[in-house]
Amino acid sequence: MVIDQQSLDRLEAMLDGGPKKIVVVSHTNPDGDAIGSSLAWRRILEKKGHDARCVVPNKYPYFLDWMADISKVGVFKEDTSGEIARFIGEADLIFCLDFNLIGRLEGLGSTIEANTRAKCVLIDHHLDPPAGFDLVFSYPQECSTSYIVYKLIERYSGLAMLDYPAAEALYVGIMTDTGNFSYSNLSADLFRAVAHLVEKGVDIPFINTAIYNGFSESRVRLLGYALNDNMTVMRDYGVGFITLRESELRRFRFLPGDSEGFVNYPLSIKGVRMSAMFLETRQFIRVSLRSRGDVDVNVFARKYFGGGGHRNAAGGKSFVDMAATVEHFRAAVREFFGPAEDDRK
């Protein structure tokens, strides 16, 4: 990927002329890429002399707790003092990382829309960025926002400014969004970037253990339960799905992030090319979709669940109960893939 000079010049112009107040925002249910890219970019902005803060709509998963600076990430939902809203009101610039729809920010989105006079810059890898941003770094063919931030740092400040914590944050983002370097959008240049992160001291076995072996016991038991009791395979369509109701989540003392990765398991069954997970929350059912190859879950999520995402990873929401959601999903699968003889549990 190449960042064009004109966009870079505009970025520099926005950041020139003395210290700025800057908010680095990422999406609801922030994942490794959302947090990793935000932490790294904020660090560079700080090194350039700006007053920059990371803000997310709701709490990040506990398996990212160990990351440098994470305790300084503002969680909008938990801020009863109104301090985050005030900072947003005073901000000169807002960077939107790893999402492209303000609607994905829930309450934080309306606060931004109502309060800000700041210019908004998008740095993201999701499809179809809408108009309305003052500057856009959108590369939907890239594996992660963290990799885009790496390329941006390379051009904007130079990699000398990339210190160990920032390198580690970018590695976390790249690693988690590529399924530990196993998805399709990997490039030689990505590995060159990763090699550079390793040169900065990134300790891959340490990060692997921190992210993938840092779960609670109840999370591992919930996974076992979800796969054994709550997974349905529609063999004739090559589709698998998992349901998790609120009462079940309570039983397993569910914490945000605990179901991260569950949706990938049905895809590990031979012949399954699309998987879904339905996670019940108080307000709606969160829909996660994953696929292999040409099956486009971005299209599926848009068409049937008012969402979107990437070709092989997407999501949306359902505002009816679990039984109706599953019925809607089954009908959607039949329509999407065309008629098949039979489907069974």
Ligand code: 5GP
């Ligand atoms: P996850 O299943 O990990 O929550 O989401 C996977 C991907 O789907 C995200 O990176 C994001 O691109 C997309 N996604 C998830 N939920 C939504 C949603 O409600 N709306 C849109 N537009 N995209 C979503």
Ligand code: MN
């Ligand atoms: Mn991402």
